[in-house]
Structures are given as C-alpha cells and as structure tokens.
Amino acid sequence: MKLLFTGFAPFGGLESNPSWDCLKMLPSQPGWFTACLPVSFRRGPEALMAAVERCRPDGVVCFGLAASRTKITPEKVAVNFAHARIPDNDGAQPQNLPLDPRGPAAYFSTLPVLDMVEALEAKNIPAELSLSAGSYVCNAVMYRLLAWATPRGIPAGFVHVPGNLPPAALCQAVEIIAHML
Numbered sequence: 001m002k003l004l005f006t007g008f009a010p011f012g013g014l015e016s017n018p019s020w021d022c023l024k025m026l027p028s029q030p031g032w033f034t035a036c037l038p039v040s041f042r043r044g045p046e047a048l049m050a051a052v053e054r055c056r057p058d059g060v061v062c063f064g065l066a067a068s069r070t071k072i073t074p075e076k077v078a079v080n081f082a083h084a085r086i087p088d089n090d091g092a093q094p095q096n097l098p099l100d101p102r103g104p105a106a107y108f109s110t111l112p113v114l115d116m117v118e119a120l121e122a123k124n125i126p127a128e129l130s131l132s133a134g135s136y137v138c139n140a141v142m143y144r145l146l147a148w149a150t151p152r153g154i155p156a157g158f159v160h161v162p163g164n165l166p167p168a169a170l171c172q173a174v175e176i177i178a179h180m181l
Contacts, residue, residue: 014065
C-alpha cells in the first residue's frame with residue numbers, strides 16, 4: 001500500500017513547523033512518501049496534488065500545526081470557505097470566500113477519525129476529534145484533497161498537531177495513524 005503524508009513549511013514567523021518536522025523523522029518505510037507543502041492558499045493545494053500525481057497513493061494523511069491546541073486532532077470536515085486571520089506565506093488573506101464556487105459546502109474525512117482518536121489515547125497520546133479544519137490553508141488543502149479522494153474511495157483526511165507535543169510522540173502518532181489505513 002502506498003501512503004502519502006504531508007506537513008507544512010513554517011509560517012507566521014515560526015522557524016519550524018512540527019507537522020513537517022515529525023515527518024522528516026519518520027523511519028523509512030516501503031511505500032511511504034512525504035511532501036512539505038507551502039503555507040499558501042494557492043500553492044498548498046497545488047503542491048499536494050503534484051505529490052498525489054507523483055506517488056499515486058492508496059491513502060493520504062495531511063498534517064498541519066494548530067499551535068493553540070494541546071492534543072492531536074483528526075479533522076472530520078473540510079468546508080468550502082476561506083477566511084484568513086493572518087496572511088499566508090504569499091501574503092494572501094482571503095476573507096469570506098468560497099474555495100470552489102461550484103463545489104459542495106463541505107467534504108467529510110474518509111479516515112476512521114474516531115478510531116484514530118481512540119488508538120492514540122490508548123497509547124497515552126493526547127487526542128480528540130475536531131469537527132472542522134477551520135478556514136485557513138489547512139482547510140483549503142483538506143478540501144482539495146477530499147474533492148480528489150472521495151469519488152475514488154481513497155482514505156484521506158487531515159490531522160492537526162499541537163505545538164507542545166514532543167517530536168517522538170508526534171512520530172509515534174503518525175505511525176499509529178498510518179497503520180490504520
């Protein structure tokens with residue numbers, strides 16, 4: 001099974017991004033691919049789809065930083081909405097705009113998000129379900145991913161990671177999630 005995992009480049013003045021840092025630390029596994037996405041409403045989804053085209057995965061999990069959270073949060077829903085509190089790394093700051101004017105209002109993750117939370121908590125990794133990926137670049141990437149994956153029946157979704165979890169715990173969480181696909 002080929003799996004694609006993505007994280008993001010630093011943004012908002014940060015020097016690093018745990019969503020990408022943990023993926024760089026993963027032990028090499030046959031069939032596992034990683035990609036670092038730019039924090040950009042335009043380039044982030046484009047880079048994701050370029051990575052999908054390169055590796056043709058059987059499952060995709062995108063990771064992003066939610067610095068204010070204290071738990072790993074698999075996301076249930078991506079909404080067709082962009083509303084940025086801060087500019088992305090290209091300086092874009094969309095306000096009250098649809099991601100796809102012809103697209104559905106939302107897509108649901110095709111990952112087993114509740115089982116993921118349970119599996120993480122069983123390993124003493126703090127986790128809880130999140131019902132929305134927000135309205136920043138993470139949501140834009142998740143929405144684009146699910147627009148591609150849902151009609152193909154491919155397991156795909158998004159997981160936010162907190163800024164306060166040790167890198168080893170994040171790596172363990174990624175491996176637990178990967179083995180659930």
